Amino acid sequence: MLALWDLQKTRLACCALLMAFALGGCSSQLADMSAADTPAHPKEPGSYLPVHDLPPxxxxxxxxxxxxxxxxxxxxxARDRQAVAAKDAK
Known part of the structure; x- marks a missing residue:
């Protein structure tokens, strides 16, 4: 019975270690991102295209x-054929 308890603790420790590595990998990718990679904001507000204008x-x-x-x-x-086929399949 004692060996079973040790096996469960070992599995739990392995799972915790794997989760730590997985979460650590995600955080390192987020840490690599910087504000220099983002585009600059437009200097003039309202430079968006009008929503109501349609192409000519x-x-x-x-x-x-x-x-x-x-x-x-x-x-x-085609819809009628499918309806007939569905009715015949029942």
């Missing part, structure tokens, strides 16, 4: 209407 080509349709209708029909047919 947003008004044009990307897909022509006839191709869009064809794609929508193909997607609807």
């Amino acid at each position: 080509d947003r008004d044009q349709a990307v897909i022509p209407p006839d191709q869009r209708a064809k794609i929508e029909a193909e997607l609807a047919a």
Whole structure:
């Protein structure tokens, strides 16, 4: 019984040692980071792009209407086939 207790203490000590090494490795990486690696802040506040402005080509349709209708029909047919297959599988 005493040997079992010693084995458990040894395992606990090994686990504690491994965790110490793992946490030590993470902290050394954080310590290597410096403020010199970060970019400088902009000198003028408000230099962000306006959120409400859209690109000029947003008004044009990307897909022509006839191709869009064809794609929508193909997607609807695929959805219907999957619904029938799911119903048959039950």
